[in-house]
Amino acid sequence: MPDPVTGDERLHWHGYSYYVDLSGRILADYEPDELEQVTARIGKPYGVYVSCESMKAARAFLLDVLDGFDGLIDTNHYDILPTSEFLTLVDRHPGWDWRRQPSTDLR
Helix, strand or coil, rough: CCCCCCCCCCECCCCCCEEECCCHHHCCCCCCHHHHHHHHCCCCCCCCEEHHHCCCHHHHHHHHCHHHHHHHECCCCCCCCHHHHHHHHHHHCCCCCCCCCCHHHHC
């Protein structure tokens, strides 16, 4: 549903609120060399941007939505990880805040 203040699309799910941009515009934020690296790993990327209110909301959404998804997750803070690796780390380290700690600290 559109946000009444901004007009942006919002998803309300399990008591949380999310902003979801499916346009692919997020790829414009990448440096050319970053896009080359991603393309080399998975082929031509399609970017989806998700913003939410808390890490608890992020975990709930990502663990549910990404189950079985084959792709890459850019934490926007340190890592671009294969989805399965990201989900394994989230499951093993429930307190992990990927905004503050790179995944390499967890291994």
